[in-house]
Amino acid sequence: MTENVPALEVIGLRKEYRVRGAGSTTAVASSGSALLGHPSKRRAPTSLVAVDDVSFTVAQGRSLAVVGESGSGKTTVARMIVGLERPTGGQVVVGGRQRSWNQMGSRERRRRAREVQIVFQDPYSSLDPRMTIRACLDEVLRLHFDWPSERIDARIEELLDQVGLDRRQADGLPRSLSGGQRQRVAIARALASEPRVLICDEAVASLDVSIQAQVLNLLSDIREATGVSYLFISHDLAVVRQVSDDIVVMRRGQMVESGPTEQILTQPGDPYTQRLLAAIPRPGWHPTSSHDSGPEQTPSTESS
Amino acid sequence: MSVLDLEHLAVDLPVEGRLRRVIHDVTLSIAQGEAVGVVGESGAGKSMTSRAVLRLLPHGATVEGEVRFEGRSVMAMDRTALRDYRLSDVAMIFQDPRAHINPVRTVGDFLVEALVERGDAKADALRVVTALLGVVGISDPQRRVKQYPHELSGGMLQRVMIASALAIEPKLLLADEPTTALDVTTQSDVMVSLDTQRRERGLAMLFVTHDLELAAAVCDRIAVMYAGFLVEDIPASQLHRGVQHPYTAGLLASRPSPTVRERRLFAIAGRPLSAYEVGDGCGFASRCAFANDRCRSERPALRVVGASRVACHRSEELSGQLSSHNIREATHD
Numbered sequence: 233m234t235e236n237v238p239a240l241e242v243i244g245l246r247k248e249y250r251v252r253g254a255g256s257t258t259a260v261a262s263s264g265s266a267l268l269g270h271p272s273k274r275r276a277p278t279s280l281v282a283v284d285d286v287s288f289t290v291a292q293g294r295s296l297a298v299v300g301e302s303g304s305g306k307t308t309v310a311r312m313i314v315g316l317e318r319p320t321g322g323q324v325v326v327g328g329r330q331r332s333w334n335q336m337g338s339r340e341r342r343r344r345a346r347e348v349q350i351v352f353q354d355p356y357s358s359l360d361p362r363m364t365i366r367a368c369l370d371e372v373l374r375l376h377f378d379w380p381s382e383r384i385d386a387r388i389e390e391l392l393d394q395v396g397l398d399r400r401q402a403d404g405l406p407r408s409l410s411g412g413q414r415q416r417v418a419i420a421r422a423l424a425s426e427p428r429v430l431i432c433d434e435a436v437a438s439l440d441v442s443i444q445a446q447v448l449n450l451l452s453d454i455r456e457a458t459g460v461s462y463l464f465i466s467h468d469l470a471v472v473r474q475v476s477d478d479i480v481v482m483r484r485g486q487m488v489e490s491g492p493t494e495q496i497l498t499q500p501g502d503p504y505t506q507r508l509l510a511a512i513p514r515p516g517w518h519p520t521s522s523h524d525s526g527p528e529q530t531p532s533t534e535s536s
Numbered sequence: 537m538s539v540l541d542l543e544h545l546a547v548d549l550p551v552e553g554r555l556r557r558v559i560h561d562v563t564l565s566i567a568q569g570e571a572v573g574v575v576g577e578s579g580a581g582k583s584m585t586s587r588a589v590l591r592l593l594p595h596g597a598t599v600e601g602e603v604r605f606e607g608r609s610v611m612a613m614d615r616t617a618l619r620d621y622r623l624s625d626v627a628m629i630f631q632d633p634r635a636h637i638n639p640v641r642t643v644g645d646f647l648v649e650a651l652v653e654r655g656d657a658k659a660d661a662l663r664v665v666t667a668l669l670g671v672v673g674i675s676d677p678q679r680r681v682k683q684y685p686h687e688l689s690g691g692m693l694q695r696v697m698i699a700s701a702l703a704i705e706p707k708l709l710l711a712d713e714p715t716t717a718l719d720v721t722t723q724s725d726v727m728v729s730l731d732t733q734r735r736e737r738g739l740a741m742l743f744v745t746h747d748l749e750l751a752a753a754v755c756d757r758i759a760v761m762y763a764g765f766l767v768e769d770i771p772a773s774q775l776h777r778g779v780q781h782p783y784t785a786g787l788l789a790s791r792p793s794p795t796v797r798e799r800r801l802f803a804i805a806g807r808p809l810s811a812y813e814v815g816d817g818c819g820f821a822s823r824c825a826f827a828n829d830r831c832r833s834e835r836p837a838l839r840v841v842g843a844s845r846v847a848c849h850r851s852e853e854l855s856g857q858l859s860s861h862n863i864r865e866a867t868h869d
Contacts, residue, residue, distance in 0.1 A: 301719035410807045411578075440577035441746065442823075445790035445803035452800075467719065470794040474801060497794065511720040512794045513749035515776050519727035521673070 237328040239461035240290040240313070240348070240429045245322035247283040247308050247485075282308045284485040286322070288478075290429065295455065295462035297476035297493065299469060299508070305485040310433050310465045314350050327428050346376060349422035353434035355414030359406040365392075365417050366402045372424040391420040394457070395450060412443035416450070423454065433465040448474055469509055473497050481505050537606070538565040539708050539740040540589065544601035547584055549594055556812045558584050560764040560819070562601075563838060566708070571734065571741040573751025573772070575787075576761035577808040582744045585761070586710045589742065590628060591618060605708070623654055627701035629730075631713040633693040637685045643696055644681030650704050661703075668699040672729040691722035698730055702737070709734060709741040716745070727754060748775065748787055760784045763819035764811025770844040778855070780846040783820045785858035802864045818849070826850055826857075 283305040290296045298306045311317040313324050315331065324331045326347040336344075352358045360368060369391055373384045392402050395416040406414055415435060422430055432451070436444045452475060455462060466472050472479060473493060480490040481502065489502040500506045507522050545562040548555040559581040566572050574582045587593055588603055591610050603610040605625060613621060630636045637646050647665035652658055662681065669677035672695040685693055694714060701709055714730065715723035731754045734741050745751050751758050752772040760768045760783065768781040779785050789802040806823040818836050821827040830849055838847040848854075856862075 301721065412807055440808055441787055442577060442790050442804035443807060445792070445801040448792070449801055449803055470792040473794060473797050474792040494797070507721055509794060511724040513747055513753055514794060515749065515752075517749060517753050519724045519731060519753060521725050521728045522721050 237292070238289045238325075239292045239294070239327060240463065241323075241325040242289075242309070242313065243287050243323045243325065245283055245286045245309060245312060245324065246281070246320045247305070247312060247317060248279040248281050248320045250277050251280045252277055281485050283312070283319075286480070286482070286485075286487055288480050288487075288490060290461045290463060290478075292428075293455070293459045293461055294478065295464065295476045296478045296480065297464040297466055297472040298480045298482060299466055299472055300482035301467055301508070303484065304482040306465045306467075306482050307433055309482075310350065310431050310463065313429075313463070314348055314431060315344060342376060345427075346425045347427060348429045348431060349425060349427040350431040350433060351415070351418045351422050351435040353437050355411050355418055355438070358418055359414055361406055364403055364405055365397065365409075365420075368417065368421060369402075369424055372421055376425045387424070391424055394423065394454060395420045396446075410443075412439055412447060415439060415447055419447075419450070419454070423458070423460070426458075427460065429461045429463060431463045431465065434467070435464075436471060437466070437468065444471070451475060469497060469512060481508070538567050539570075539606060540564075540566040540742065541604040541607075542585070542589075542601070543604070545585065545588060545603060546600040547581075547588055547593065548598045549584075550596040555598060558764060558811050559588070560811055560814075561838075562761070562766045564759055564766060564769065566740045566742060568707070568740055569738040570757070571743060571755040573743045573745060573748075573755035573758045574761060575745055575748050575751050575758055577746060577787075579763065579808055579810040580761040581764040581811055582761050583712055586628070586712050586742055586744050589708075589710060590622060590626060592628075623650060624704055625706055626708040626710060627704055627706040629694075629697050629701050629709065629711040629714045631716050633690065633697045634685065637693060637696065639685050641684075642681065643683055643685065643688065646685075647681065647696065647700050647703060650700070654704070665699060665703050668702055669696070672699045672702070672733065673725065674699075689722075691718055691726055694718065694726050695729055698726070698733070702733055705737075707740060709739050710744075711741060712744045713746070714743075715750070716747075723750075730754070748784075748791070760787070763809045763814045765819050765847060766838060766845075767820065767848070768844060768846045769838075770846075774843060776860075778842070778844075779858050780841050780844050780851040780855070781820075781848050782824050782826050782854065782858060785860065785863050786823075789860040789863040798864065802860075818847070826854055 286309055288296060298309055300306045308317060312319045318333045366388060369388045370384060373387055397413065397416055401409060401413060436447050439447060448471065454460065464472060464476055476493045478491065479493045479496045481488050481504065483504050488504050489496060489500065496505060497509065500509055511522065542562050542564045545559055547559040548557050562585055564572065574585060576582045588599060599611060605621060610621065644662055644665065648658060648661035651661035651664065666677045666681055669680055674680055674692060674695050688696065715726050718726060743751060743755055748758065752775045755772050758770050758772050758775060759766055760781065762783050768779065768784050770779060779788065786804040790804060792798065792801060804823050809819065817832040817834060821831040824831065836847045836849045838845050841851055
């Protein structure tokens with residue numbers, strides 16, 4: 233594939249969920265009310281649009297951030313790109329090849345895994361607690377590459393080096409590692425299949441500030457060394473400024489603004505982006521009320 | 537006179553049958569109407585400090601030193617005195633309101649609980665708390681008191697928690713990461729309510745957070761904790777002019793800025809230690825770029841330097857070298 237083919241292209245992506253009686257506050261289940269002979273109270277299934285017409289392009293070796301608050305749909309976008317959710321509409325094109333959501337064999341699934349990998353937010357639930365770090369990397373490499381053992385071992389050393397883990401840590405179980413170290417393992421595991429695109433879904437959000445800085449520096453070193461493209465899913469505009477070239481701002485499933493990071497964060501055009509920026513505590517900051525308190529949003533589980 | 541005094545507070549918790557230190561040494565006072573931010577990374581002991589104020593520690597915990605509320609020892613209170621203290625003098629706002637508000641009772645039931653317990657008539661109590669919901673920025677409070685927690689968003693529920701804390705008219709508010717689970721715009725809204733009400737009522741507050749800038753925005757002083765030690769107590773206005781402890785300086789420098797992109801972020805080496813992991817010397821010595829032999833062998837006491845208190849052997853020598861700019865420059869070479 234040529235250099236000109238974008239690493240990742242998302243075109244008109246859409247996701248609808250069927251939900252029962254959204255917005256209603258009565259606590260009667262629809263099946264129950266039908267049995268009790270109140271068909272009028274039965275709630276018709278409606279659809280909730282989680283992602284609505286989202287399009288963006290990530291060039292090879294570039295870094296794009298999708299930012300927004302909980303319920304904005306940013307994590308759903310990431311999950312559709314990886315293939316964990318099936319889009320209701322639109323296309324995902326990786327390295328010039330359109331992804332399909334039809335049944336596929338394991339060979340095809342492995343090929344796709346070499347295109348896009350993801351690092352999740354919580355490093356405590358994303359690693360197998362009974363597998364040493366070395367075994368975890370070994371498994372991924374054997375799955376993807378038909379290499380002799382020496383080459384696999386050499387690659388494991390290389391990956392450990394790249395994310396700054398030593399041999400003692402490599403031979404330990406995840407429980408002997410701190411949150412920051414586990415996130416390094418998750419990054420090494422994602423890089424093992426040599427993906428074109430690495431998605432970081434709030435990958436530094438749960439880390440302490442001092443560790444967050446280490447991991448952000450690590451991610452920029454890795455991009456320099458490997459030329460991998462990044463898709464950052466984040467609520468944190470300060471983190472995003474540090475790691476992305478371009479930004480897509482999402483709100484309630486829709487894109488409200490997109491462009492070069494520097495431009496969007498220096499001169500945000502959309503009032504929502506302005507509010508997001510203004511709400512970040514910084515030297516001399518005071519909390520202000522943003523009130524556009526529209527209708528109460530349904531409480532959702534925290535995004536990502 | 538101070539509302540709260542912590543004097544050489546030290547706490548051990550039982551872990552697998554043995555006591556493990558979680559707080560080494562915290563000496564801190566909060567005056568009437570004063571807000572103090574307790575800031576640090578995970579394992580620093582900040583939440584445990586706020587729980588010690590309520591004497592709400594896990595079973596089997598041992599406490600050394602003293603916690604005094606208006607001069608009275610909280611540790612020496614009998615059951616009745618402790619109950620009255622928790623019911624009337626001090627109120628806690630927790631990080632996750634959904635985990636601390638009964639999901640099967642209405643918001644109104646939750647809010648009047650403490651007042652009814654104290655002897656108020658339920659109808660009177662309901663009037664008081666309904667008014668309070670309006671005060672903390674909840675629209676249509678009459679309807680909200682009849683709703684259940686699952687019908688309110690996280691931001692609203694945290695305001696409900698703030699209203700419940702204000703309802704008992706305490707003298708001291710304890711807030712443990714009250715906005716950490718919220719979106720930034722919601723955080724800003726909730727902080728406005730909390731800050732305004734605290735100031736209007738002249739309440740003292742112990743505000744626990746990992747966010748230095750958030751603490752600086754709503755507190756008079758910042759108390760920085762590391763590995764169970766209070767390492768620096770600094771006026772919030774001085775945070776960007778003259779921090780005295782290398783750890784505070786490192787925390788400030790490693791947070792990315794929303795307005796400037798750094799060529800490379802400053803990062804404190806290593807990971808935050810837990811209190812039980814530190815040796816004889818300064819708890820921060822293993823990660824400190826300025827540590828010398830004395831730092832590694834002799835534990836620095838908290839002492840007054842200018843308007844601050846700081847636990848660092850070298851704070852005078854280092855004065856002027858700890859600005860974020862200098863710290864970052866030093867790492868680029």
